[in-house]
Amino acid sequence: MSEVVLEVKGVSKRFGGLQALSDVGIRIERGQVYGLIGPNGAGKTTFFNVITGLYTPDAGSFQLGGQPYKPTAVHEVARQGIARTFQNIRLFPEMTALENVMVGRHVRTHSGLVGALFRTAKFKAEEADIAARAHELLDYVGIRRLAEYKSRTLSYGDQRRLEIARALATEPKLIALDEPAAGMNATEKVVLRELIDRIRKDGRTILLIEHDVKLVMGLCDRLTVLDYGRQIAEGTPGEVQRNEKVIEAYLGAGHKTH
Amino acid sequence: MKNKFAVFLVCAVALVALPLFVQQFGQGWVRILATALLYTLLALGLNIIVGYAGLLDLGYVAFYAVGAYMYALLASPHLTETFPWIAAMFPKGLHMPIWVVVPLGAGLAALAGVLLGTPVLKLRGDYLAIVTLGFGEIIRVFMNNLEHPVNITNGPRGLDRIDPFTIFGVNFGKPLVVGGFSIASVTLYYWLFLALVVGSVVLCHRLELSRIGRAWMAIREDEIAAKAMGINTRNMKLLAFGMGATFGGVSGSMFAAFQGFVSPESFSLMESIMIVAMVVLGGMGYLPGVILGALLLSALPEVLRYVAGPLQHLTDGRLDASILRQLLIALAMIVIMLLRPRGLMPPPEHGKAAPSPATAK
Amino acid sequence: MDYFLELFFGGLTRGSIYALIALGYTMVYGIIGLINFAHGEVLMIGALVSWTFTTAMAGSGMPGWVLLLLSVPLAVLVCCALNFSIEKIAYRPLRSAPRLSPLITAIGMSLLLQTLAMIIWKPNPKPFPTLLPPDPIDLGGPVITITQCLILGLTVVILSALMWLVNRTKLGRAMRATAENPRVAGLMGVKPDFVISATFVIGAALAAVAGIMWAANYGTVQHTMGFLPGLKAFTAAVLGGIGNLAGAVVGALVLGLVEALGAGYLGELTGGVFGSHYADVFAFATLILVLTLRPQGLLGERVADRA
Known part of the structure; x- marks a missing residue:
């Protein structure tokens, strides 16, 4: 059993009348690339923002590198060991x-x-x-x-x-990439993929939020699929790809997996 | 390397010798130079707040005022004349040495900066501008009105008979006679301010190239990304505010001693705006730019005052020197920004980078 | 009680004028995120134009209220043209420049207008002719003047018209859309340049009216007169939550009342230690206090940090 880097249990978050997240939990082990996918509005970004301290969750418990972790002030998150990138690049x-x-x-x-x-x-x-x-x-x-x-x-x-x-x-103990392939062309994506692969091989742990299914399936060791704030599947790419709910919700009914 | 050093040496000698040369044309000119240096000092201080940390402070002059009044109160007869109990404590009059007053003024200004900053620095940028502006006005109202019920600031009349500096036994208020050669009082102040400016440039440069300076600039560039990098933005902003205020406080006490007189008029909103304009017109966050902006905006109009006499005649008295000065400053602010939105002398650039080849490494 | 009512109506009047100015600030800020420092100067120009007209026509035999009424469209016209040009010359070219650049041109514009006004109208303060009967109306005590009544009434009318414009017309929709997201609004066929110009023109019209009100109520005009009301109005806009129209009005009324009552009672409350000179301190202290407790302003929406 390898070392758990981030363990999140039972995260819920409500915005007014909208239940953005209900009872979402993930477990990322050292050296993994962990994927978080789902259609637009599924709650990926909300979940990401909860982990990185931007939103305070209504419920949920966190452990980072075996220590209890409380994502409160945004600047504390980096200190405690989670570094992030931004979907729309913020240099x-x-x-x-x-x-x-x-x-x-x-x-x-x-x-x-x-x-x-x-x-x-x-x-x-x-x-x-x-x-x-x-x-x-x-x-x-x-x-x-x-x-x-x-x-x-x-x-x-x-x-x-x-x-x-x-x-x-x-x-960072965990590096969180928010849709790194967004806006990239095919060659740039290849380079990015090589880079992420190399970062993983060097023993780092990655949380990857991505739209590009191909990239996620190719890179991730495990992944979670969110839909309407619920976790509809969790597992290896192969398992997830065969999951009926995922095919229906995410890939659309009638979509054949390969 | 040797060449660089020679250039540096020549510049240094020229800067030191400048007033000796200029004073032949009248001490008024040396005074203009000294004032320009004082403004440079202020601009360097504000540059920490606006240029490095990107916080728009429109009430910077308040810190300047705090330093000036601090010195004026502790080194003039006003307090002993107004309060018998202070007179009793200091029978020879209140003439605090600058080694006590200047740090005190700087400290008080820094404290004011931190106190003001604590509630407002979490606000959005433009709110900060209006709150600092309000703070500047509050300080001015207090300066104007704190003569009742107890006379502390002497109201709009201001405080006069302020002691000139005495450093290592040299009284800056009188000409210094060295071997039959008389050095004017303004020249002494010029040298003092020059030394302070040089010192400040060194300090600012060091800050710029440090972990703290980088954190400030990161906040200026993108506060959210800075936070995500683990920078405690609130503390860093407070530090910038405090540092900038310290500069303002020191400049203020210099100003009080140099003028021998302070009144609320010297600390109007217009002054704050001028200092902001110096920083932005010159080139925010870039020291040579800031210095250029300060020298240009403070000295040029003064020079104009001397040459604009005939203009008044031509325009039936409507366009006197001070109006012309305002007009030119206003036009300069608009035209320079339109032509060079990044300032007259923005930080140099390496150019545009070519994209990397498609494969990593 | 009379004293209180007098202060109250004085504060309400002042607040109404602030509201008209604050709306100009807040609309411009809402749409392009710029503090239009020259806005107070637009008000000053409006007042001076009205002064020029009314004093020049004083011998014409027309009754005072007619003169005042006639001077309004004139001042509005001049100010609208002025603000339209200011935006075009000084702000538009800098739309993609660093954030502080347009602010500096705005400050430069403000200084330029003040200086030009000083050259054109001479620097001395000028008495604004008394065009309306100055006697207070007796409501069981002399508490309110006709001028004040008119200002209050007119403000209500103007505010209703503005609300209608913003909420019910095509232009208003375009303005709100541009404020929300200029790029998307552009994609939807809104012409941002046109909307921005319109915003400046509307703001200028409000400022011109406010300038005349200020002059008629306080009785003098001068090239520096725009500064303080401009500053206070901006404070009011921030107080109410900048970018929010209703907030600007609420903030302005609150500020007007705080100032008037503060100035009126401060001396009494503090045993004469602090006099009415501290009214400005009061106003700014209120601002700092409100922003500390409610950083988004009284009616502002909480702006979450978005990733």
Whole structure:
């Protein structure tokens, strides 16, 4: 039995008259790519926002890396070990690619005002380490040569990779990708898939919300299917693909699986 | 490298020697230079709040006022003349040394910044603008009216007879005679302000290239993404507010000593707006830009005042120098923004990056 | 009681004028997210145009109320043209610029208009002619003037007209759609440029009327007169929840009353320590307090951080 990274049980969330989530639970093990799929409005984003602290759930319990985890303040979530990317890419546009990743190191570094103003030896060492790690990560996602460019000048695919590098810089226990393939063309998707694969092989755990069924089925070890805020299936891609409810709700009636 | 150092040295010598050269044309010109440096100091401070952290503060002058009044109260006869018990405590008069007053003024301004920031920094950006603006007005109302029932600020008449600085035995209020060569009082202040500006530039530059500076810029660029990266945005914003306020407080005490006189008039909303304009027109968040903006907006109109005399005659007195100055500033704000929305001297760019080849690595 | 009623109606009048100005701020903010700093100056120009007209025609023998009435369309026309041009020249080119850039041009515009007004109309304060009978109406005590009655009445009429415009007409729908999401509104066939121009023009008309009201009620006009009402009106808009029309009105009335009652009773309540000079402190302190307790303003909607 391998180590559980994130365990969520019984999450419910109501917005006014709409039950956005009812009793949803997932269990992600170390080194897995865990998929979260469902048609539009199924509650994927709500669930994602609950895990990352943006919404407070009405009910539910959480464990992260064996510790009780309470996603309250958004900035605490990164500290506790969940890093995320955004569906519509949110980089720091006027900062360079390198600086973007360096910001990701914020939560794992400590130097304060005094260190910065007096350039203490400890400060300098930490800065050098931050820069080195950031370069490494840029290299890791394959955009080292773009380090000095402002992130807004990067191409779409490169921005996506930069965002992933920035998330990795926080040394997350779990990295949550919100529709990373959205808006990508076929070649970019191939590159993205290779990258996610590599991140997994390096022992990291990934939560993937995705629209692109092919990508999810190809990448994920396990996945959950949401529909109208309910969890209609959970299992390996193969199991899910054979699930009648899923075929009906998600792929549409009459759709043949292969 | 050697070349760079030589250029630096020449610039430094030129900046230090500038007033000695300029004072031949009249001390008024040195005064303009010193004032421009003072504004630069203010602009550098506001740049931390607006330029780095992206928080629009329209009441920055309030911190300036706090520093100025702090110094004015503790280094002028006003309090001892008004309150006998203070006079009894300080029989020789209240002449606090700057080593006490300036840090006190800076500290008080920082405290004001944090106190103001605590309730309002969680507000949306534009709400912050109006609240800080309101705060600036509140401070001004207090300066104008705190003469009843006890006379603290002396109302609209302001406080005068403020001690000039005395640093290491050198009285800045009198010309310094060195070997038969007389250095004017304004020149001494010019040097002091120059030193402060240089020091501040170094500090700001260091902040910019630090974990804190990056966190500020991240907040400026995208607050939600910054939070998601684990940055405690509220604390970081408070820090920016406090730092900026400290700069304002120090500048204020400099101003009080330099003028020898403070009154609420010097701390109007227009001043706040001018400082914001300096930062934005020059190039937000980029030190050379901010300095350029400050020097341009503070010195240019003053220079105009000297050359605009004949204009008044031409226009039947409708267009005197101060009106012309306002007109030019207004036009500059509009035209520069329209032509260069990122400011006169925005941070340099590497250009547009070509997309990476399709395969990773 | 008379004293209270006098203050109350004074505050209500002031609040009504704030409301007309605040609507201009809030509509513009709602649609393009800009604090139109020059809005107070539009009001000032309106008042000065009306002053020029009424003093120039003073010898014509027309009764005061006719003059005042005639000056309204004139001022409205001038202000609408002015605000239309301001938007076109100073804001439109900067729509995709960094957020602070249009704000700086707005501040520059405000300064420019003030300076131009000072050049055209000279800097001295000018008495606005008394065009309506100044005697208070006796309602068991002299508590309200005809001018105040007119201001209150007119405000109600204008607000109803505006509500009708926004909620019942095609233009109003287009405005609300653009405020909600300009891109989608554009896709639906709404022309954002037209809607934005219309918003500025409507705001200017309201400001012009407010400027004349202000001048008639307080009796002087000057190139600096737009600043304080503009500032207060913006405060009112934020107080009510910016972008929200009803909020702007509520915020303005609250602010007007707080100011009037605060100024009237502050001295008494604090044993003379704080006089009516502190009315502005009162207004801003209210703002800070309300925003601390309700960051979205009195009637504003809670804006959730969206990922």
